[in-house]
Amino acid sequence: MFPDLALGKPEVRQIPLHLDNRADGDERYWHGLGLLACGLALEPIQVQPLLVTASASPLGGAAPIRAVLVAAQENLSAATPRLLLPSLEGAALQPRMSLHVAMIAHAVAHLRYSPVGQPSSALKPMGMTVVSAIEDARVERLLMRAYPGVRGWFGAHLAAEPDPSDLTFRAFMARLDRILFCTASSSSNHWVSKAQELFERTVGEHGLEDYTAFRAIASILANDLGQMRVRMDPQHYVVPSPFRDDNSYLWQHPESELGDEALALQQTGARPPPAGAGSSTSEEVSPSQPLDLVRYTYPEWDHKIERMKADWCTVIEGHFTRQGSSQSQDNMPQAALRMANLRLRHARQLDRRHSLRRQWEGDELDLNAAIEVQVSRRMDLQPDPRLFLRAGCGPRPTSLLVLMDLSESVNRQAANGLALLDVEKQAAMLLAQSATQGLDRLAIHAFSSNTRAQVNYDRVLDFGEPCTTVVADFINALQGRYSTRLGAALRHASELLLSEPEGQRTMLVITDGEPSDIDVHDRRYLIEDARQAVLVARQAGIRICCLSVDEQADDYVRHIFGWRNFSIAADPQHLPQRLAHMSARLAAGR
Amino acid sequence: MADYRIREEPYYRSTGNEKALYEQAYRHRMPLILKGPTGCGKTRFVEHMAWSLNRPLITLACNEDMTASDLIGRYLLDSDGTAWHDGPLTMAVRYGGICYLDEVVEARQDTTVVIHPLTDARRTLPLDKKGEVVHAHPDFQLVVSYNPGYQSSAKDMKPSTRQRFAALEFDYPHPDCETDIVAHEAGIAPEFARKLVSLARSTRELKNRGLDEGASTRMLIYAGLLLRDGVSPMDSCEMTIVRALTDDPDAALALHRLVHAQFGA
Ligand SMILES: Nc1ncnc2c1ncn2[C@@H]1O[C@H](COP(=O)(O)OP(=O)(O)OP(=O)(O)O)[C@@H](O)[C@H]1O
Ligand SMILES: [Mg+2]
Numbered sequence: 001m002f003p004d005l006a007l008g009k010p011e012v013r014q015i016p017l018h019l020d021n022r023a024d025g026d027e028r029y030w031h032g033l034g035l036l037a038c039g040l041a042l043e044p045i046q047v048q049p050l051l052v053t054a055s056a057s058p059l060g061g062a063a064p065i066r067a068v069l070v071a072a073q074e075n076l077s078a079a080t081p082r083l084l085l086p087s088l089e090g091a092a093l094q095p096r097m098s099l100h101v102a103m104i105a106h107a108v109a110h111l112r113y114s115p116v117g118q119p120s121s122a123l124k125p126m127g128m129t130v131v132s133a134i135e136d137a138r139v140e141r142l143l144m145r146a147y148p149g150v151r152g153w154f155g156a157h158l159a160a161e162p163d164p165s166d167l168t169f170r171a172f173m174a175r176l177d178r179i180l181f182c183t184a185s186s187s188s189n190h191w192v193s194k195a196q197e198l199f200e201r202t203v204g205e206h207g208l209e210d211y212t213a214f215r216a217i218a219s220i221l222a223n224d225l226g227q228m229r230v231r232m233d234p235q236h237y238v239v240p241s242p243f244r245d246d247n248s249y250l251w252q253h254p255e256s257e258l259g260d261e262a263l264a265l266q267q268t269g270a271r272p273p274p275a276g277a278g279s280s281t282s283e284e285v286s287p288s289q290p291l292d293l294v295r296y297t298y299p300e301w302d303h304k305i306e307r308m309k310a311d312w313c314t315v316i317e318g319h320f321t322r323q324g325s326s327q328s329q330d331n332m333p334q335a336a337l338r339m340a341n342l343r344l345r346h347a348r349q350l351d352r353r354h355s356l357r358r359q360w361e362g363d364e365l366d367l368n369a370a371i372e373v374q375v376s377r378r379m380d381l382q383p384d385p386r387l388f389l390r391a392g393c394g395p396r397p398t399s400l401l402v403l404m405d406l407s408e409s410v411n412r413q414a415a416n417g418l419a420l421l422d423v424e425k426q427a428a429m430l431l432a433q434s435a436t437q438g439l440d441r442l443a444i445h446a447f448s449s450n451t452r453a454q455v456n457y458d459r460v461l462d463f464g465e466p467c468t469t470v471v472a473d474f475i476n477a478l479q480g481r482y483s484t485r486l487g488a489a490l491r492h493a494s495e496l497l498l499s500e501p502e503g504q505r506t507m508l509v510i511t512d513g514e515p516s517d518i519d520v521h522d523r524r525y526l527i528e529d530a531r532q533a534v535l536v537a538r539q540a541g542i543r544i545c546c547l548s549v550d551e552q553a554d555d556y557v558r559h560i561f562g563w564r565n566f567s568i569a570a571d572p573q574h575l576p577q578r579l580a581h582m583s584a585r586l587a588a589g590r
Numbered sequence: 591m592a593d594y595r596i597r598e599e600p601y602y603r604s605t606g607n608e609k610a611l612y613e614q615a616y617r618h619r620m621p622l623i624l625k626g627p628t629g630c631g632k633t634r635f636v637e638h639m640a641w642s643l644n645r646p647l648i649t650l651a652c653n654e655d656m657t658a659s660d661l662i663g664r665y666l667l668d669s670d671g672t673a674w675h676d677g678p679l680t681m682a683v684r685y686g687g688i689c690y691l692d693e694v695v696e697a698r699q700d701t702t703v704v705i706h707p708l709t710d711a712r713r714t715l716p717l718d719k720k721g722e723v724v725h726a727h728p729d730f731q732l733v734v735s736y737n738p739g740y741q742s743s744a745k746d747m748k749p750s751t752r753q754r755f756a757a758l759e760f761d762y763p764h765p766d767c768e769t770d771i772v773a774h775e776a777g778i779a780p781e782f783a784r785k786l787v788s789l790a791r792s793t794r795e796l797k798n799r800g801l802d803e804g805a806s807t808r809m810l811i812y813a814g815l816l817l818r819d820g821v822s823p824m825d826s827c828e829m830t831i832v833r834a835l836t837d838d839p840d841a842a843l844a845l846h847r848l849v850h851a852q853f854g855a
Contacts, residue, residue, distance in 0.1 A: 028840050035800045035844035039792035040851060044799075101847060146788065149854025370667040563838045 027527070027555035033100055037083060040108040040147065044306060047104065048524075050084035066239060069107045069249040071116045079305050083107045083245075102153045102243035106136070109143035110249050115211055117252040125234035126169070130222035131215055132247040133173055133239070137180035137199065138214050145208070154181065159240035169232040172225065174240035191228065195221050294318070298491040300452065303528035313488035315455045319474070399463060399500035400583060402431060403493045404446040405511035406458075410480035412512075420512050420549055420572045421480045427510075427576040428460070428475050431583065432467040441500060445493060446478060449485035451519040456482070457492055463500060486515040486560070487529035490544075494537040506543040506586045510579070512572075514556045530560045547582055549575060591685045594646035602631070602638035603771050605763045612639050615756055621709040621732045623694075623752075626760030629806025631771075632735045635760070636690045645729055646687035648678045652697040658704045661691075662717055674720050683708065683715045686729030694734035695747055702751050708732060709754035765791065768807055776814025782823070785852050786810040789827065792848045793835065800841035805831050823853035 034047040050068060068084040085103050088096045114135060120128055144151045158181055162171035172191065179187055179196045187193050198217040206213035239247070300312035410421040428444050444461040460478065461471050490509070497505045515526035537544050546566040548557045557566045569578045615622050616639070624632040633649070640647035650661070663677035682689035694702060707714050713726040734755065736747070762768060765787050773783035787810065794804030809831055816826035827849040836842050 031800070032840035032844050035796055035841060036847050038795045038799060039844060039848045042791060042795050044795075105851070147851035149849075149851040152854055153851075370672065373667070374671060563840075 027559040029097075029555075031559055033085070033104060036101065037104045037108060040105060040143075040150075041081075041111050043111070044080040045108075045111065046080055046082045046304075048082060048084055049087040066242070067103045067107060067245040069110055069245045071249060081111055098153070099157055099243060102150075102157045103245070105143060105147075105150045105153050106140065106243050107245055107249075109136075109139035110245070112146075113139040113142045113209075114250055116249060118250055120251040124222075125237075126225060126230075126232045127219065127222040128251065129169075129173070129232065129234075129237065129239075129247075130176075130225065131218040132250055133176055134180075134199070134214050134218040134221070135211075135250060136239075136241075136244050136247070137177070138208055138211075140181070141203075142208050154241075154243065157241060157243045159242075167230065169225070169230050170237065170240055172230060176221075177241050191221070191224055194224070296492060296495075298488050300487060301529040301532035303524060303532075304522075308532075313452045313455055313485065313491075315457050315488055315492045317457045317459065317492075319458055398504045398506065398586075399441040399443075399497060400586060401443045401445060401463075401493055401497050401505075401507045402428070402579075402583070403489060403507060403509045404428065404444065404460075404478075405484055405486075405509070405513075406446040406448045406478060406480050407482055407484040407513070408448075408480055409484075409513050418573065419480075420575075421478065423572045423575045424510060425475055425478060427579045428478075429472065430576055431579060432461050432471060432475065443496070444475070445496070447485075447489035447492075448480070448482040449488065449517050450482040451517060452485065452488070454482075455485050455488040455492075457489060459496075463496075483517040484511065484513060484515050485517045485520075485526060486511070487526060487533040490530060490533035490537060494533070494540065494542055494544075497537075497542055498540055504543065505541065507537065507545070508579075508582060508586060509544070509546045509561075510548075510575070511546065511553075511557075512549045514550070514553070515560075527556050527560060534561055543586060545582065545586060547575070547578055591646050591681065591687065594648050594681075594687055595644075596637060596641040596647060599641055600634060600637040601774060602634050603763065603767055603774075605631075605760075605767055608635065608758055608760075609639065609642075611758060613643070615758075616643060616731055619713075619728075619731050621705075621755045622734070623755040623757040624733060624735045624760060625738055625757055626735075627762065627803055627806060628737055629808030630760050630762050631807060632760055633690070633692065636688065636733055636735075640688045643688075645731075646682070646685065647690060648682045648687050649690040649692060650678050651692040652694050652701075654696055654698055656697045656701055658701050659719070661701065661704055662715065663720075665719065674717075679705075679708075680715060680717065680724060682732075683724050683726045683730050686727030688731045688733060691732070691734040693736065695736055699748055699751075702747070705732060706751070706754070762790070762794065762804075762807060768810070771807060772810045772814050775811045776818055778814045778818050782817055783810075783814060785823075786813055786827075789831070789848060789852045792852075793831065793845060796841070796844070800838065800844065801835055803835075805835060809834065824849060827853065 030047055030049065034045070037045045037047050050065065065086040067086065070082045070084065072079055072081045083104065085100055088099060091099075123131065140154060144154075159174035159177045161178060162174050175187060175189060175192045176195050179185060179192050180199055183200070187196065195217075198220065199214075202210070202213050202217055239245075294317045296315045296317070297311040298313045298315060299308040299310050301307075302309050404424055406421075406424075410424060411419050413419050431442065432444060441463045442461070443459065443463045443465075446458045446460055447456060449455040458478075460474050461467060465471065486509070490507075493507055497507060514523075515530050516523075517526060520526055534544055544561065544565065546557050546561045548566060548568050549570075549572045550557075551568065551570045553566075553568050557568065567578060567582060569575050612622070612635075624635065626632055636649070637647060659677065661677050661679040663675050663680045665672040666675045667673075676684065679689050679691075681687065691697075704715070707716060708726060709732055713730070715724045715726065716722075717724060763771060765784075768787045768790070769780055769783045772778070772786055773780045776783070790805040790807075790810055793801065797804050812830040813826045816830060817823060821829075828846065832842055832845040832849060835845060
């Protein structure tokens with residue numbers, strides 16, 4: 001069913017490597033690879049693009065880059081192993097996936113079967129390389145024993161057969177890779193057939209699990225190569241099979257190498273110092289803030305340690321996003337858009353609390369009707385046979401909370417001179433007015449953040465509040481400031497929604513960019529946190545969707561909100577229509 | 591009531607000392623919660639215990655529309671008026687059966703409170719509408735199941751309900767044991783069953799990452815049944831596991847690859 005799985009024939013694809021120092025955008029792609037890795041490894045493992053700038057690579061920009069596998073560290077900063085894959089951005093989707101999938105399987109083989117961080121000091125570079133290559137073959141065989149299907153994944157990207165005249169070290173290693181992979185083949189080269197014989201004999205005599213036995217034959221083979229005067233250029237050597245990692249995982253090097261350097265380029269997790277002892281929330285009032293504030297603390301998800309950090313964020317409720325409510329309505333860019341009928345439709349859903357009486361058939365007897373049947377019978381009248389109760393379709397109370405991102409970036413002007421903020425205001429206004437006509441419970445809340453100590457939250461229009469001119473003034477006076485710590489705002493909004501009457505509870509988030517905050521440097525961190533907040537809200541029964549005006553948003557928005565729960569308005573001007581459309585859809589329970 | 595007696599021994603592969611513990615609890619007619627992920631063998635276990643203790647078993651799947659009268663009973667219509675009909679719980683209480691309420695948290699809390707007087711020292715069931723108080727038969731026992739995994743905090747048992755029960759925790763069986771179960775239930779060769787179990791382990795690793803739950807023992811049995819009938823392993827797993835577990839195309843692709851790793855050529 002997935003066409004990109006045309007694996008099986010050993011063929012080498014040349015994939016142009018495009019090195020880039022920009023974070024790879026396609027979250028979904030990497031997320032999917034991560035799932036595969038966890039499933040194969042049977043333990044959590046993070047799969048991320050390897051960020052290598054041309055200058056940072058000791059190989060220069062042109063040489064192919066191999067994957068880097070980083071073992072889990074005991075300290076909390078890296079509780080799970082990480083696999084960094086060259087992002088292969090220039091490649092077409094299918095060969096790119098196919099190579100990444102093979103890279104993942106290979107790395108999983110190391111994770112499951114290789115001893116990590118062996119001391120390398122006793123070995124010369126060539127010895128180390130041969131030991132690594134034998135180890136690669138050994139663990140791949142073990143993995144193929146557990147998962148026979150991965151053979152085809154490796155086979156598709158095995159190093160090409162070198163020209164017979166090629167007697168470089170790399171050519172020997174390519175032949176070694178091939179002879180150990182294609183067990184049925186044979187070689188006319190003495191060293192290669194010796195390698196095959198030694199390897200297969202060790203498999204038979206010691207079993208694949210015996211690391212030391214294989215290390216011993218690797219030493220013999222490396223020694224032979226030395227005798228043959230084969231030379232290696234350690235500076236420029238790259239393992240011939242592109243799906244294999246650089247094997248830095250296997251060794252504990254005295255000095256730092258590519259792996260470490262690549263790591264240094266990876267953004268590190270945000271680790272702001274913990275808030276004051278006991279993380280009490282009330283002492284952190286900064287003088288510039290108004291005083292009628294209510295503070296709440298929420299945890300935050302740290303994807304690196306896969307744990308919630310308790311009481312990590314402080315959500316402050318108040319009216320910060322308003323410049324003061326004195327501004328008059330004429331500042332508001334009046335909508336040139338005519339929003340015909342924004343009124344929210346009621347959800348028509350099967351509601352069992354509301355049962356339809358006197359049905360022809362149903363799950364239950366309508367007792368009153370039954371008694372009447374008896375009465376009719378006694379009176380020799382034709383009884384009404386409709387005596388069943390059935391769960392009916394009735395309106396369920398819908399509570400819709402629209403959560404607006406009011407970070408600094410909403411002030412950006414679009415081509416037509418309108419800032420997103422203006423469009424957001426228009427949309428909010430229309431929605432607020434629609435709520436006064438309809439019967440739904442609608443709230444419009446807004447947020448922005450300035451570090452985890454200050455997530456500003458403004459209940460612009462609260463549930464059940466009529467849309468008065470005061471509210472209109474409030475909306476009009478909204479201002480975009482600071483950053484977007486989405487997770488904390490989502491948690492707070494969920495809490496508020498959950499105190500709404502039972503029924504359909506829905507949240508619609510409007511945002512213009514990905515979550516960020518000035519105290520967080522790991523791009524994924526707040527994305528993962530927001531995703532976690534969404535998952536928890538869903539579990540509590542909240543329907544939660546997102547409307548984004550960031551054209552590039554597809555990946556992270558989908559990652560956060562999930563498949564089918566977002567919509568992107570590429571042109572901010574379309575926001576009001578989209579919003580109307582989405583709220584109607586949500587209110588209708590679809 | 592004889593209808594509720596289990597005549598044949600239900601196949602149950604013990605995974606620990608749960609049988610002995612259940613017998614101890616039954617000796618005191620202690621109400622029990624069986625916790626564990628869906629499809630891991632809780633229902634089968636109760637069936638087996640009811641058989642081995644030679645008690646009738648009345649099971650009832652709970653849902654949020656269930657009312658107290660679904661448990662207790664109600665007036666129904668018959669040829670000359672209305673007549674009281676005992677609900678399943680009342681039957682078990684009267685005649686000394688084991689009553690098994692599946693997924694009890696799904697029932698609304700106002701429904702579950704009817705079991706309160708039954709599950710403390712009183713052991714009585716008041717039938718308010720009928721004006722009767724049923725004293726539980728000495729053999730009666732209440733067992734409920736519950737999956738702590740995907741329940742929302744909004745849907746949890748009240749402490750006052752919870753604390754009336756002792757609990758046995760279940761999980762997917764050990765791989766060797768699960769292999770036996772799948773091979774037995776689906777009637778397939780152990781090496782196929784082992785592969786299915788290994789695949790299940792991979793999917794269970796994805797719980798909370800991309801999936802709400804990993805593949806259950808029940809799913810593996812479904813896959814095994816198709817396999818036995820000659821459906822290819824890839825198709826069997828695609829249908830009973832990959833597509834059944836998720837709608838998300840990314841997660842489905844990852845699952846598909848895990849199936850391929852296991853069964854691909
Ligand atoms: N230990 C076991 N011995 C025998 N069969 C088992 C065992 N565990 C699981 N099974 C098989 O798995 C199937 C599913 O188990 P069962 O229906 O008991 O699950 P459950 O835990 O009650 O699930 P749910 O919570 O969804 O009701 C059973 O029909 C049975 O075939
Ligand atoms: Mg390797």
